[in-house]
Amino acid sequence: MTRKARNRRRWIAAAAVAALAVVAVVVTVAAVSPGAAPPAARPATRPLAHPRRAARRTPLVLPSPLSRRVVHIPILMYHRIGPLAVSLPAITRALTVPPRTFAAEMRWLAGHGYQAITQKQLFGALEHGVPLPRRPVMITFDDGYRDVLWNAAPVLARLHFPATAYVVTGRVSGRDPSFFTWPQLRTLERLGVEVGSHTVHHVELPRLSDSAALAELTASRRALEAHLGHPVQWFAYPAGREDLRIVRLLVRAGYVLAVTTQPGSLQSAAAPFLLHRYEVLDTTGVRGVAAFVGG
Numbered sequence: 531m532t533r534k535a536r537n538r539r540r541w542i543a544a545a546a547v548a549a550l551a552v553v554a555v556v557v558t559v560a561a562v563s564p565g566a567a568p569p570a571a572r573p574a575t576r577p578l579a580h581p582r583r584a585a586r587r588t589p590l591v592l593p594s595p596l597s598r599r600v601v602h603i604p605i606l607m608y609h610r611i612g613p614l615a616v617s618l619p620a621i622t623r624a625l626t627v628p629p630r631t632f633a634a635e636m637r638w639l640a641g642h643g644y645q646a647i648t649q650k651q652l653f654g655a656l657e658h659g660v661p662l663p664r665r666p667v668m669i670t671f672d673d674g675y676r677d678v679l680w681n682a683a684p685v686l687a688r689l690h691f692p693a694t695a696y697v698v699t700g701r702v703s704g705r706d707p708s709f710f711t712w713p714q715l716r717t718l719e720r721l722g723v724e725v726g727s728h729t730v731h732h733v734e735l736p737r738l739s740d741s742a743a744l745a746e747l748t749a750s751r752r753a754l755e756a757h758l759g760h761p762v763q764w765f766a767y768p769a770g771r772e773d774l775r776i777v778r779l780l781v782r783a784g785y786v787l788a789v790t791t792q793p794g795s796l797q798s799a800a801a802p803f804l805l806h807r808y809e810v811l812d813t814t815g816v817r818g819v820a821a822f823v824g825g
């Protein structure tokens with residue numbers, strides 16, 4: 531064998547090892563990511579090959595009558611996770627948690643025995659009494675800012691913490707680069723962050739007629755399901771504005787859980803569309819988060 535041929539062989543062997551390593555990492559990430567569902571990225575038209583996966587994708591149905599259970603589950607609401615630039619408008623600043631602070635908050639939760647749960651776990655615990663981890667907490671992000679993908683999802687994946695991002699579907703893959711694209715949402719789901727609806731246009735629903743509000747609810751859900759390839763039944767009210775008329779429309783639109791901006795951690799199975807949340811701001815910090823989940 532010539533020296534050139536030997537070098538070439540070595541190079542091919544090294545490339546093969548590198549390729550295997552990449553496959554191993556991808557498989558490991560997929561295996562350890564909490565709530566990671568590899569089929570989530572498949573287009574809606576693709577047939578479901580595995581019966582167990584098909585079963586998992588069946589839409590959830592609320593029991594009738596609803597359970598009367600009350601469960602202590604703090605739900606945290608974040609918006610942006612990014613650097614606090616001085617140039618940011620005051621409102622944006624307040625809604626932005628620096629990546630280091632976010633990581634410290636998540637590490638504090640994990641270090642104190644808290645385990646983040648999925649929407650399905652919340653649904654099961656509320657409506658059917660399915661046991662939860664001893665200290666459950668739910669992590670949510672509103673509005674669909676893409677900095678969640680860079681600055682929050684990796685931290686959450688390392689801690690095996692699932693989370694939910696409620697997105698405004700009219701902004702996805704739009705002109706404003708602050709918001710997610712559809713491929714990014716699929717990546718986000720693979721990292722363990724589920725996607726829920728926050729309407730199409732981020733409008734205050736009680737201001738709308740029945741038909742206009744219902745259109746916001748159904749069109750956003752349909753768009754998410756078409757792009758993500760599985761049922762999407764979680765909702766967050768824009769600006770936290772809700773009333774019982776809108777709750778009835780959520781039922782009609784096929785949702786099963788909705789979060790408000792009313793603080794509190796006692797969640798009632800009889801009111802699955804009025805779940806309480808604590809808003810985490812730039813000034814909240816580890817102490818504030820600790821007070822929320824302990825209170």
Ligand SMILES: [Zn+2]
Nearest residue numbers: 672673768769
């Ligand atoms: Zn919002």
